[in-house]
Amino acid sequence: MPTIEFTANLRRHVDCPTEAIEADTLAASLDEYFCRWPGVRGFILDDQGAVRHHVKILIDGKNIRDRRKLSDTLEPSSQIHVFQALSGG
Amino acid sequence: MTQRIYAGTRKGLFAIDRTRSGWEVSKTALLGDPISVLLPETDGVVTVAQALGHFGVKIKRSTDGAESFEERPVPVYPEQPEGVEDIDPIHKTPIPWDLKSVWSLETGGEDRPDELWCGTIPGGLFHSSDRGDNWQLIETLWYHDGRKQWMGGGADYPGIHSVCVDPRDSSTVRIGVSCGGIWSTYDHGETWAVEGVGLRADYAPPEYAKEPNGQDAHRVVQCKESPDTVWIQHHNGIFLSRDAGRSCDEITDVDPSVFGFAVVVHPEDPDSAWFVPGVKDEFRYPVDGKLVVTRTRDGGKSFEKLTDGLPQEHAYDLVYRHAMDIDASGDSIAFGSTTGNLFVSDNQGDHWQSVSHTLPPIHCVRFAPD
Numbered sequence: 001m002p003t004i005e006f007t008a009n010l011r012r013h014v015d016c017p018t019e020a021i022e023a024d025t026l027a028a029s030l031d032e033y034f035c036r037w038p039g040v041r042g043f044i045l046d047d048q049g050a051v052r053h054h055v056k057i058l059i060d061g062k063n064i065r066d067r068r069k070l071s072d073t074l075e076p077s078s079q080i081h082v083f084q085a086l087s088g089g
Numbered sequence: 090m091t092q093r094i095y096a097g098t099r100k101g102l103f104a105i106d107r108t109r110s111g112w113e114v115s116k117t118a119l120l121g122d123p124i125s126v127l128l129p130e131t132d133g134v135v136t137v138a139q140a141l142g143h144f145g146v147k148i149k150r151s152t153d154g155a156e157s158f159e160e161r162p163v164p165v166y167p168e169q170p171e172g173v174e175d176i177d178p179i180h181k182t183p184i185p186w187d188l189k190s191v192w193s194l195e196t197g198g199e200d201r202p203d204e205l206w207c208g209t210i211p212g213g214l215f216h217s218s219d220r221g222d223n224w225q226l227i228e229t230l231w232y233h234d235g236r237k238q239w240m241g242g243g244a245d246y247p248g249i250h251s252v253c254v255d256p257r258d259s260s261t262v263r264i265g266v267s268c269g270g271i272w273s274t275y276d277h278g279e280t281w282a283v284e285g286v287g288l289r290a291d292y293a294p295p296e297y298a299k300e301p302n303g304q305d306a307h308r309v310v311q312c313k314e315s316p317d318t319v320w321i322q323h324h325n326g327i328f329l330s331r332d333a334g335r336s337c338d339e340i341t342d343v344d345p346s347v348f349g350f351a352v353v354v355h356p357e358d359p360d361s362a363w364f365v366p367g368v369k370d371e372f373r374y375p376v377d378g379k380l381v382v383t384r385t386r387d388g389g390k391s392f393e394k395l396t397d398g399l400p401q402e403h404a405y406d407l408v409y410r411h412a413m414d415i416d417a418s419g420d421s422i423a424f425g426s427t428t429g430n431l432f433v434s435d436n437q438g439d440h441w442q443s444v445s446h447t448l449p450p451i452h453c454v455r456f457a458p459d
Contacts, residue, residue, distance in 0.1 A: 013144060014160075039160065043144040047166040047187040054143040084143040 198259020208249025
């Protein structure tokens with residue numbers, strides 16, 4: 001089952017434990033994650049549902065392609081990592 | 090007598106308390122993260138808006154005098170329909186429908202005790218009728234054709250920095266916009282119109298210099314006891330309105346300068362106002378490196394230059410638009426600077442006490458009501 005893990009820099013602001021979530025796409029995974037942890041959504045996505053400018057999401061070590069609709073697909077063994085980008089702040 | 094000041098800074102919140110030996114920093118909170126604006130209320134309630142660099146805008150509220158904070162809901166912009174363009178008219182860049190910063194936070198009228206107004210960058214005004222549990226975008230303003238003429242000034246996008254709820258009628262609300270001038274509603278947000286006729290922008294092409302919509306009013310404040318008097322610190326200088334912002338007259342020839350961001354007006358005496366000037370827009374530091382406050386007591390006919398207690402050599406402080414406040418008595422004034430200086434006067438500016446030289450850059454300063 002794909003897992004999703006968040007940068008320690010975010011854990012300072014909000015509870016965001018690593019979770020295993022059955023999902024085919026990043027959008028579906030995040031939807032489910034935000035159901036479990038609703039406070040996390042606003043830290044990761046902007047008001048239009050796109051990835052925040054200074055947040056970076058990797059799937060199995062690769063940058064996601066679709067930061068607006070989050071349509072990148074997942075494998076059963078995928079690992080999603082959410083970082084703060086080394087910019088902004 | 091006011092007992093507490095809050096200063097919101099680039100790196101957290103500071104509480105400054107009155108002691109027997111003067112004002113002293115007594116408490117820090119939320120260290121490390123920038124605070125854009127804050128709203129203290131009675132009974133130890135203080136609400137702050139944070140602009141986290143990576144993770145968006147957050148609002149937090151304390152009900153115990155900044156000992157502890159709880160996360161509160163933030164305003165959210167509506168989904169931008171496909172194909173709907175929203176373009177800054179000058180920069181020709183898209184205006185994002187996304188909360189970039191909370192830039193003003195004010196309570197409603199006394200007859201609406203649960204009301205809050207929240208002005209934001211990129212230009213949305215939000216309203217809450219339940220003390221911030223829920224926020225509604227004021228759609229009549231957001232979808233107003235005139236809003237599309239607003240542009241970014243110092244910030245990338247336009248923003249609402251001043252919200253003045255008329256003390257006589259809480260359905261009348263005036264807002265100041267950089268860059269959008271002064272807008273008013275007389276029906277609690279049902280309809281809006283641009284006012285501020287007479288504001289003038291030297292930097293604009295001559296045919297647009299007096300166009301009220303798009304003016305860069307840096308800060309708009311209203312006298313509580315005489316609400317027809319509104320003072321405006323504009324990008325171009327100082328303006329005064331005697332008809333509640335509908336029309337404005339420019340005040341010139343103020344020593345050492347008319348350029349600045351902050352202004353406060355005495356709560357009872359509409360003719361008394363204070364400013365902290367910089368050289369001019371492209372030189373944002375005090376004239377000759379001498380930090381001064383200018384004070385008028387006669388409605389702008391004359392100004393005094395207040396210096397007692399302020400650094401008079403090698404001072405390069407700029408005072409942001411929300412970084413000066415006057416208390417309910419009208420005697421105490423506090424301001425903080427980009428250099429981390431915080432000064433307080435308990436005699437209307439005749440003398441200034443330096444509270445600290447070493448705070449982070451100060452974004453906002455407010456007295457906590459007793």
